[in-house]
Amino acid sequence: MKRILSGIKPSSEILHLGHYFGALKQWVGLQKTHTCLFPVVDLHALTIPQDPQKLRESTTNVAKTYLAVGLDPKKSVIFKQSDVVAHLELFWILNTITKVSELLLMTQYKDRVQKNGPQSALAGLLNYPVLMAADILLYDTNFVPVGDDQVQHIELAREIARRFNQKFGQTFVIPQPMVEKIGARIMSLDDPAKKMSKSDSNPNSCIALTDKPAVIREKIKRAVTDSGKEVKYDPKKKPGISNLLTILSLVLNVSIKSLEKKYKGAGYGRFKSDVADTLVRFLSDFQNKYNKISDARVKKVLADGARKARKTAEKKIEEVYKKVGLK
Incomplete structure (x- = not known):
């Protein structure tokens, strides 16, 4: 079966209708026909300052939401991104073949700089599309369900994969974006010109x-x-x-x-x-x-999922290390 990977960032306690119709509902259907990995991408949350305790709680809540909407740990690999260190290892290697000029073109980075000035943008925000590429390429992902605002990042991941393959030999599958057109564009209730967002101040x-x-x-x-x-x-x-x-x-x-x-x-x-x-x-x-899902169950699901994810990730990072000369 073709492989799917997608995740949600626990940067807020709020998951909303846009998450459900733009992502979660689609994922529930995909796990019946694909090999699926659904991480809680907690490392990505660090691109903006986080309260440590709130981040832990939000991570648990996102995983709990995964289970409540119908994601099945027997059919899908549900895990916490930071529990698989290979994400960071591959991130650094991909960083060394990614051009700064490419990252400066990313819309979310440009929007933050335009809104708050260049002093407000941390290096993590500039580099996070490379971490996203590592998340995807680490598992030889075929399709990535995303909102239309993330397609640009998938295109960058595709370019990074092609560049690595050309330089070091065939290593990564070239992923394809999978966009849910309707549910991906549920708009804000107080400003329907912009997308519904968990980071909205209202x-x-x-x-x-x-x-x-x-x-x-x-x-x-x-x-x-x-x-x-x-x-x-x-x-x-x-x-x-x-x-x-x-x-x-x-x-x-x-x-x-x-x-x-x-x-x-x-x-x-x-x-x-x-x-x-x-x-x-x-x-x-x-x-x-x-409300019936306990924190203990979430902890077990994430631990079991991380063990499964590591088996695949460690094989890929071993291959990458050999290709670039680290082993």
Whole structure:
């Protein structure tokens, strides 16, 4: 079977609808047809300052979310990135064949520099696409499920792999990005021009998977719409309503067209109320499962997964060391 690798960074306690429809739901399906590795990529979280205790808690919560949505440790390798030291070993070697000019072109780095100035950008933020390449190439990954904002990083990983293969001989599989087009672009509730993000300073901008019913209803009630009344999908003229239609269509697994027909003449009040009620029902099953998963179970799953991941990773790093002359 073809190999899949993707992970979530535990840089916040919040995992939201965008994570579920843009990544997690897709992963659950992929584990039935592919060999899958799903790390919690905790090393990537260090690109911005972290409180150590909160990072530990967030790492546990991300792993707990993996299990609650249906990722199965018997079918997939679920592990903590930092538990497999080969990620860092390969990262350094790949760093030595990556051009600084390539890293300076990465959108997320440029955005941070533009927003906060060059003094705010740490070397880890500049280099993290190389660590991402190491994560992927270490396991001979065929496909990488990502959001469309990460495709640029997969292209860099592909270039690094080609460069290494040309210089040292065939070593790495060239990975392909796998983008979930619809779920990957759930937008912010308070600013539908930007993607829903766990790092947003406004807590009302996203629906966390663990939000309580009253919180969900309040966030949907406050969600930005427009001065009109028609429930119609038009991302340019009605981005807020279009975002809520996208969310409802994903939750119910029905077409946006059918929802437009259903809510024709209904007005925003009824529509928002239905969106909120639907989300409350949808997330209740996940939350029940999430709350039953103990930290001890998470610890065991991550330890077992790390042992499995190391077997593959250590073989690859041994091959790489020989190719570059370290062994």
